Amino acid sequence: MPQGFNTxxxxxxxxxxxxxxxxxPPIYLSSTFQQEVPGTPLNGFEYSRCDNPTRTSLQENLASLEGGLLAYSFASGMAAEDxxxxxxxxxxxxIVLGNDAYGGSYRAIEQVYGPWGVTNSCIDFTDLTSVEEVIKSTKPRVVRIETPTNPLMTIVDIEGVSTIAHKHGALVLVDNTFATPALQRPIELGADVVLHSTTKYLxxxxxxxxxxxxxxxxxLAEKVAQIQNWLGAISSPFDAYLTMRGIKTLGVRMERHSSNALALAERFENHKAVERVLYPGLASHPGHDIAKRQMSLFGGxxxxxxxxxxxAAESLLTNTKLFTLAPSLGGVESLIEHPGLMTHHSVEGTALEVPANLVRISVGIEDIDDLIEDLAQALDSLL
Ligand SMILES: Cc1ncc(COP(=O)(O)O)c(C=O)c1O
Structure with missing residues (x-):
């Protein structure tokens, strides 16, 4: 019997x-590995840019959790995508990507690959009819999906978009950073490739x-392996170890992140200072039904x-005591930030610009009563 996710x-x-x-297992810091016969590595390891036992452990684990064949780990999410x-x-x-994709990915696609002759279209993935029209007319090599998106929490139908993309010969990459394989497994839904910023929940x-x-x-895996080996944007043994250490509790953490986030979303959806809460676990979210189908819980x-x-956004960010004002997400501690001024500043003035009144919250795994009390006092102070 196949083992369960947490096992x-x-x-x-x-x-x-x-x-x-x-x-x-120890952290294998060695940059090089002894040989007894020239040109014949012992146990397959030769030089740590090419392969390192600590990195291999993490990669095997990631491939298993996502239901993939092979995984490759890198120095950052951007290095992996690159x-x-x-x-x-x-x-x-x-490349076809979402019109609210992670700003750093858009910046790389537009400003690094653009001058190399790679073009892109940014589209609304929630309308499958127009998705098919764009894919049919632009014939992309890659369709890049993110779901839920950062920071607008849009839900994309992975199975629906993958079917259309494959019909027209494109590869489908899903950025699964927000959901993690604990809640959503894109390869099982038809995607070809999964991307992670392991900086976050993993x-x-x-x-x-x-x-x-x-x-x-x-x-395809062989081609990525060559880029990893030849160009060397690898994760260090210590980083691979820390990531692996985090992954061991991923399942239980995601349950708690999800239940805390749902409780906050429900509690503050109708607060007088709040125009709209964007959380796929709310019945009011336009992607709620698709999220229910492709995710086991709705994330943090x-x-x-x-x-x-x-x-009001700026005041809220400085009024919370437990939610720390900082970019990034996915850690055990709750963080709050202003995408327009912080994480998504690079897309200001583009089709991906985010609303000025938007704040993003990475809900941690603290006690829910403490989180509710802190957010309540910070939101009340805006009235
Ligand atoms: C959804 C998403 N994808 C990719 C990245 C890039 O990851 P990294 O910062 O590890 O390079 C980020 C970073 O915030 C992200 O939020």
């Missing part, structure tokens, strides 16, 4: 170290930056638009 998150790639019996695009794109190719403790690509096709990320505009 695999703890055990895959994590066999005890045979010499000492250490239950937690490795995938370098592996599959050539001048003249086209690491889970705001103490390591990393990224990963998981693939279901051996030929939520956004809010405030009645009082940017001024």
């Amino acid at each position: 695999r998150s703890i055990h895959v790639g994590q066999t005890s170290e045979p010499t000492t019996g250490a239950v937690v 490795a995938f695009f370098r592996a599959v794109l050539k001048p003249g190719d086209h 690491g889970g403790h705001s103490d390591v930056v990393g990224g990963a690509i998981v693939l279901s096709d051996a030929g 990320m939520m956004s809010m638009q405030l009645v009082g505009g940017v001024k």
